[in-house]
Amino acid sequence: MAEPTVGAGYARGLLELAVSKGAARTALAERSGIELADLEDQDARIPFSKYVALMRAGKALSGDAALGLHYGDDVDIAEVSIVGLIGQAAATPMEGFKQLNRYVRLIVETDNEGDGDRFQMKSRYGGLWMVDTRRHAETFPELTETAFAQFVSTPRRLGLTAPLKAVHVTHSDPGYRDEYERIFGAPVTFDADWNALQIDPAWAPRDLARLPKYVFGVLSERADALLEELQTSKSVRGRVESLLMPILHVGEANMDTIAGKMALSRQTLFRKLKAEGVTFERVLDELRQRLALDYLNARKVSVNETAYLVGFSDPAAFSRAFKRWTGSSPRAMREQRLAG
Template identity: 50%
Template sequence: MPEASVSAGYAKALLDLASAKGADPTLLAERCDLQLQQLEDPDTRVPFRVFKALMQTAKALCNDPAFGLHFGEQSHFADISIVGLICQSAQTMGEAFDQLNRYAKLAIDIDATVGGNRFELKRIGDDLWLEDQRRAPNDFPELTESTFARFICETARHFGSAPFARCVHFTHAEPDYRADYDRIMQVPISFGCDKNAICIHESWLAIRTNNENKYVFGIFCERADALLARLRPTETMTGRVQSLLVPLLHTEHVGMDLIAAKLGLSRISLYRQLKREGTSFGMILDDLRHELALQYLGGKQTSVNEVAYLVGFSDPAAFSRAFKRWTGVSPSLSIKDDQH
């Protein structure tokens, strides 16, 4: 299993904050077995164990027990990860949340979530909770601190007084620096809970971002998909084809000849290898469009026409016909059914 890791951009942002707070960056890197040259390319990977050591050593060198909170408060997600740029280019915060889950591993790649996505929206009674589902969170509470502080502070930075958090629950015990929590979160906080979660105003999901741009969104997603493919290289030909198709879907340039060329194969050779795996190029393309369409529509923040574009249909009517073939219902009816 590949070692858990974070992006170098993420680790560099932590090191830069520690330096600004008075820590010697060279000493900090040495103590954590980190070569500063590793941070030159923001998309390269740093072992998660090194990132954890950076956080905990920075707390000591800066004499700042609330360093995790301050890291989330002061770092801008779009400056430290391509995932932040994608979220910023989405149309709404609901779509940004979907993209955060889709590309979360590019920022922090840990195989420690309780099934599915790291972040989930869960309705409990009348309340909607945004829950961080990673396992053993109390082994590294600073990560929870920085994550939730960033959710709260990024929303305030971009949308001012727009409602987001109603209250916040943490699984770890209340620390001595409770006052920092109150200042940053500005909502009721509970410790020693059964989940790490923010109870949110549902209206937050519908807030339109300040930087929505389909063209930029497509470019960033193409780059992110390429990085994901590199992060988790696939072993089957089906997986390799899927990895190449995802960043190209919205461009409609998804012919078998192009994919074969990218793989260094002839069309007939690709056909034969896929046949040995019990599939075909057309089946892979169709299944991928189906899967992504359900994902986008399931987020309930993306219109049918927008989903059609994202999965490679220039004609929304053609997308509707394909969706009905996949599911038996139209995409608009699927959205209505999910809302009941």
């Protein structure tokens, strides 16, 4: 199973907070194993393990033991993830809660993927609770701290309140209980049997939207595309495609090369692709087809340049393949696009 990942924007937000508290940017990158260039694209992904290392490096280098809690309280999630913007475009807190569950993987993936919604509303002890169902949360409690602090701090930034009656967390008291009580404004129970916030039921139907309704649709469309990309990257096919793309034009797009990059034998890669219902040859062929259509539709490169970019040294061979894909020659399609 592929390692969980974190949105690069989310990781960058944590790094910038640590820097603002005195940590050196280069030292944070070195200790976490993160290339700073990898954080430039907000929608890119970094391994979850590197985010954990970044959090721990940030705490050590900034001297802020409560950095995870402060990240949720001090940094607007809308500045570091599209999910925060979608929340601001939701009509009510409950609608925002629904969209959070739908897109939370774009912020951070956890070890309970496939187990249903990560955040759930449950009745217990005579009250309504928002429960974080993440497994083994006590091994990295900072993620719970950040998520819960964001839950109460985001409405405050919008001029609303998310009245809490109690906070339960499975980890032990980290030594800054006062900060918990300041941020949450409610009694905190450590070493609890779940991670949950008791909320006022009157909070659910309140008006929330701070962005026009049409923005919600635009943001959701983009988030759906990012989710699809994330899901594809988890498949063997997706990993093969991501490794093929940068080497298509250099003549090394073969199964042995990709198997080596994945630290697999040729036979193991064959079996893994077969389990997904494809062969290496089919993945390569369909990737070339998709990219060729993209290049020609963009009208920025010639037919011969397109042939080179998708891995054909012989333009005639590319033309034959293109006609097999589309029923038309690449030149005829390009001329049709230019005429349109």
